[in-house]
Amino acid sequence: MTVAAPAEATGTQSVDTSARPGHRALLRHLRPQSGRLAAGLAVGLTGSVLGLAQPLAAKRVVDDMGRGHPAAGPVALLSLLVVAGAVLAGLGYYVLQCSAESTVRDARCRLAHRLLRLRVPVVESTEPGDLIARLTSDTTLLRRTAPLAVTAAVNGTLVTAATVTMMGLLDPVLLCATLAVVAFVGVLVAVVSPRIGRATRTTQEAVGRLGSTLERALGAFRTVKASGAERQETEALRRAAEEARRTGVRAAAWESVSATATAVVLQVCFLVVLGLGGARVASGAIGVSTLVAFLLYLFALAPRVGQVVEGVGQFQVASAAAGRIADAERLEVEEGESEVGAEEVEGERGARDGEPRPPVAVSFRQVCFTYPRPGAHPTHHRVSFDVPARGLTAFVGPSGAGKTTLLSLIERFYEPCSGRVLLDGKDIRHWPLARLRARIGYVEQDAPVLSGTLRDNLTFGTAGSSDADIAKVLRLTRLDEVTARLPDGLDTTVGHRGSRLSGGERQRVAIARALLRRPGLLLLDEATSQLDAANEAALRTTVAAAAREVTVLVIAHRLSTVTTADRIVVMEAGRVRAIGSHGELMARDELYASLARTQLLT
Numbered sequence: 001m002t003v004a005a006p007a008e009a010t011g012t013q014s015v016d017t018s019a020r021p022g023h024r025a026l027l028r029h030l031r032p033q034s035g036r037l038a039a040g041l042a043v044g045l046t047g048s049v050l051g052l053a054q055p056l057a058a059k060r061v062v063d064d065m066g067r068g069h070p071a072a073g074p075v076a077l078l079s080l081l082v083v084a085g086a087v088l089a090g091l092g093y094y095v096l097q098c099s100a101e102s103t104v105r106d107a108r109c110r111l112a113h114r115l116l117r118l119r120v121p122v123v124e125s126t127e128p129g130d131l132i133a134r135l136t137s138d139t140t141l142l143r144r145t146a147p148l149a150v151t152a153a154v155n156g157t158l159v160t161a162a163t164v165t166m167m168g169l170l171d172p173v174l175l176c177a178t179l180a181v182v183a184f185v186g187v188l189v190a191v192v193s194p195r196i197g198r199a200t201r202t203t204q205e206a207v208g209r210l211g212s213t214l215e216r217a218l219g220a221f222r223t224v225k226a227s228g229a230e231r232q233e234t235e236a237l238r239r240a241a242e243e244a245r246r247t248g249v250r251a252a253a254w255e256s257v258s259a260t261a262t263a264v265v266l267q268v269c270f271l272v273v274l275g276l277g278g279a280r281v282a283s284g285a286i287g288v289s290t291l292v293a294f295l296l297y298l299f300a301l302a303p304r305v306g307q308v309v310e311g312v313g314q315f316q317v318a319s320a321a322a323g324r325i326a327d328a329e330r331l332e333v334e335e336g337e338s339e340v341g342a343e344e345v346e347g348e349r350g351a352r353d354g355e356p357r358p359p360v361a362v363s364f365r366q367v368c369f370t371y372p373r374p375g376a377h378p379t380h381h382r383v384s385f386d387v388p389a390r391g392l393t394a395f396v397g398p399s400g401a402g403k404t405t406l407l408s409l410i411e412r413f414y415e416p417c418s419g420r421v422l423l424d425g426k427d428i429r430h431w432p433l434a435r436l437r438a439r440i441g442y443v444e445q446d447a448p449v450l451s452g453t454l455r456d457n458l459t460f461g462t463a464g465s466s467d468a469d470i471a472k473v474l475r476l477t478r479l480d481e482v483t484a485r486l487p488d489g490l491d492t493t494v495g496h497r498g499s500r501l502s503g504g505e506r507q508r509v510a511i512a513r514a515l516l517r518r519p520g521l522l523l524l525d526e527a528t529s530q531l532d533a534a535n536e537a538a539l540r541t542t543v544a545a546a547a548r549e550v551t552v553l554v555i556a557h558r559l560s561t562v563t564t565a566d567r568i569v570v571m572e573a574g575r576v577r578a579i580g581s582h583g584e585l586m587a588r589d590e591l592y593a594s595l596a597r598t599q600l601l602t
């Protein structure tokens with residue numbers, strides 16, 4: 001996948017695939033570390049300069065010994081130069097690597113922060129595996145290449161400039177000939193380096209696809225096995241791996257083209273200088289020693305030019321990674337949490353002080369909604385209803401009627417196209433998001449359980465819950481017996497997605513988690529669908545008890561679970577068809593009566 005998908009879906013942003021934004025993104029990553037990078041480079045350069053002085057010091061030692069003078073001083077100086085040069089070079093490298101680690105840590109933290117705040121529609125139209133690849137693989141690539149690119153660019157350029165200056169002082173004519181040939185290297189780099197960047201980006205996209213495909217397979221592992229789809233999924237993984245290899249090879253080919261061509265150009269340069277220099281020596285324009293010195297500088301220049309060329313290649317690779325990270329950072333996020341402090345949210349939740357939570361009234365006013373997908377049909381047509389604070393309200397209706405979507409609108413996972421959703425008479429768009437969600441307990445249709453311990457799962461988002469609160473919700477959801485059976489009780493790991501728990505137990509964990517938030521509004525989406533009769537009855541009692549204190553909205557297919565609800569809202573094809581008690585609806589709503597006839601066998 002590419003991150004362009006959500007952009008198309010939401011129409012909120014576009015992804016620029018040209019290289020320039022990648023360059024800007026890379027520089028943005030490096031800027032906060034510029035002080036440390038400069039320090040590392042300066043220390044490293046000083047080490048190199050000391051290294052350059054060593055031959056002169058060695059020459060002095062030999063000269064002094066030859067003349068029979070005591071050489072203790074020059075030997076000490078030479079030793080100092082060797083040790084100091086090595087220490088400074090090592091220190092410079094270490095500081096550079098440290099700043100690279102900090103750059104990547106910052107990039108990862110910033111990206112992780114944004115990824116967890118993405119809007120639900122954005123995540124639903126992206127591949128999680130690809131987003132994971134951006135946080136892991138792309139940042140690793142950034143870490144590997146960015147310091148190399150910076151060192152090569154700065155060191156290579158400085159030393160090249162110094163060498164070129166020395167050559168200019170020796171003979172400007174030979175320097176002009178040299179620069180004319182070297183300019184060819186510049187043109188070559190300008191042509192080749194964007195290709196390296198593009199190939200790297202495609203490789204990283206293939207790595208992202210690899211992640212997405214694996215995530216899909218591991219996420220439905222039993223289905224993969226039961227469907228005998230291992231071969232099919234392996235083939236998809238192989239295709240992505242092959243694509244990564246193909247584009248990786250393409251990047252390597254361009255890199256070797258530029259390295260080889262640079263080497264050839266420098267050899268040509270050497271021959272040109274030799275020929276032209278020989279002619280100038282013959283004509284008496286320069287002396288032989290000048291030509292020899294010039295050629296020595298040319299030899300010293302060659303690896304530096306190679307270093308700059310390699311640095312430009314690494315810069316392209318790092319830019320491609322930075323560009324992909326920047327694309328993910330541009331995805332649309334929800335409004336910030338800053339408007340509500342953690343304490344305020346905690347107060348909303350009432351979890352700390354154990355105060356009874358205030359129940360919440362819910363109203364829908366002429367709500368129309370269509371999922372932001374190309375070709376999507378309207379899901380809600382002018383939906384209106386009122387649910388007073390406290391009590392149990394059930395939503396029933398055929399599959400696809402739009403019941404689950406109602407809960408998504410209350411949680412503000414999606415925004416209505418028109419109309420208003422009110423909580424306690426106030427439009428939910430005017431509630432700070434964190435405060436709104438702190439008042440709601442939501443049990444999804446598929447009741448996800450996360451990897452970790454049972455306690456982690458229960459206190460997810462309510463880390464400060466007391467043992468007494470936990471024990472209470474365990475009792476209410478009849479999980480106390482299950483917990484007692486687990487080897488480490490609450491601290492037993494429940495496996496990937498709760499694989500150690502049964503479907504019904506997972507559902508009860510999700511309900512317990514929602515209750516532990518002490519919400520003012522409890523949203524249960526078919527929360528009893530996987531429970532056996534005894535547990536369903538127990539949970540019905542729990543829900544009824546909760547509904548005496550807070551507002552409970554339940555979506556149910558099984559009418560047996562909702563016949564005692566205070567009110568039942570019958571939905572059909574995105575419209576509210578009827579509202580009333582079980583008895584009233586049996587008498588006056590044909591759809592409800594027929595649902596009841598089939599399900600309750602009345």
Ligand SMILES: Nc1ncnc2c1ncn2[C@@H]1O[C@H](COP(=O)(O)OP(=O)(O)OP(=O)(O)O)[C@@H](O)[C@H]1O
Nearest residue numbers: 124371373376379398399400401402403404405406
């Ligand atoms: N994330 C989504 N993106 C696009 N369309 C969706 C999405 N979720 C649901 N829909 C569509 O919206 C319509 C209403 O779905 P919804 O899940 O609200 O119905 P429901 O009444 O809860 O159904 P069920 O009882 O089967 O769970 C369906 O046609 C469904 O295909």
